[in-house]
Amino acid sequence: MIHRLESNDYAKIRTLLTPDNVNDLTIHAIINGTNRGVIYVDDVEQPRTALIDQTGVISIFVGDAANEAFTADLGAFIEGELRRYTTESCGGTHFLAVVPDEAWEKAVTKAISHREIETDWEYYYQFNPEQFQARKISYRPLPEGYTLKRIDAGVIENDPDNILIEIVEEFYHSVDDFLQWGVGFCVCKGNTIVSACLSCCVHERDHEISVETYEEADMNQGFATLACAAYLEHCLEHGLTPHWTTLETNEESVRLGTKLGFEPKEKLKYWSSNIKTIQVSMGCRNHFGNLFC
Structure with a gap:
């Protein structure tokens, strides 16, 4: 089962971070409360797996991708709790995520396999x-x-x-x-x-x-x-x-x-799926887009 952490417990997921995690900036900003975001885990006391959602921007997975206590409910969680939160917090309609490795790619693919998916590379x-x-x-x-x-x-x-x-x-x-x-x-x-x-x-x-x-x-x-x-x-x-x-x-x-x-x-690798109308690419505005020189 997937649970939402209280903000004063966000630091519990620091043990899941690895030195090569390129999203450390975003994750620590949410843990510290500097930026908007929520964290979901398999166990609120001793998390092994977590999804960090930067509100209206991107979802980031960390920890054990083979943890069935988390991954077994991931599809229903994305369609339910995450979808409601995204809609209510910023009017977002899409699930956008980055996957750190092949294990997470497999887990996310399984969770949203019934949806039309677009993939890209986030640099x-x-x-x-x-x-x-x-x-x-x-x-x-x-x-x-x-x-x-x-x-x-x-x-x-x-x-x-x-x-x-x-x-x-x-x-x-x-x-x-x-x-x-x-x-x-x-x-x-x-x-x-x-x-x-x-x-x-x-x-x-x-x-x-x-x-x-x-x-x-x-x-x-x-x-x-x-x-x-x-x-x-x-x-x-x-x-x-x-x-x-x-x-x-x-x-x-x-x-x-x-x-x-x-x-x-x-x-x-970057994943995009419409969680509202079963189309395609989440958020109020993707701050990685609309950049014009």
Whole structure:
């Protein structure tokens, strides 16, 4: 049987983590309560297996994939409890997950075999400061009429479309939590947010990047690049480690990450299935998508 852990018990799953777990940043951010997420386990006292769900973004499996106390109920759990939580917490309609190895691939395949499934590869990138410094001289200058701003309480409050509040509250419990833990920069026209780059997940000095340009007419104009460049400069100045994660098929994100000096380090298989209408690819918004340079 699968149980939801109380948030003050999240640390019980730390023993299931391995040194090579590329999702440590996300997992620790949820355990620590910095970012939104829930954790489900086979045993609330001594868990052997766990599913960490970053609300509206991704599900991550850790621990013993052969533990039938967990895997036997996984299909019904995804269709029931996880589906309800995803719908109620952010209106999500899809189950998105990464599988760390062949054992988990087998377990997840069995659990959702009755669904139409799409697979992809999720790439984890490492920041190369030298490459960033070498490439930033080629970035387009900010056009006249636009400004580059650090995201603070004033910028969020004066955003006429409430874009930043919506984004921040996807990842954090509150705007105050973001302002305490996260970092962000945006390109604006007046008070209107054109493009924003911010920390969507934080653990200690490690920050996962989310970036988006909001109107189609503003895409491919270099706005996301400039917002990201300001963010990366801040990371370098303050000893923070930025992280970039994207799907292999998200060509815009792959291209932008490379342009910013990120280099591929690891990859995991990615699963997508519609849990509402039996179609296909979970979440309020996949922060690995809609990245435009």
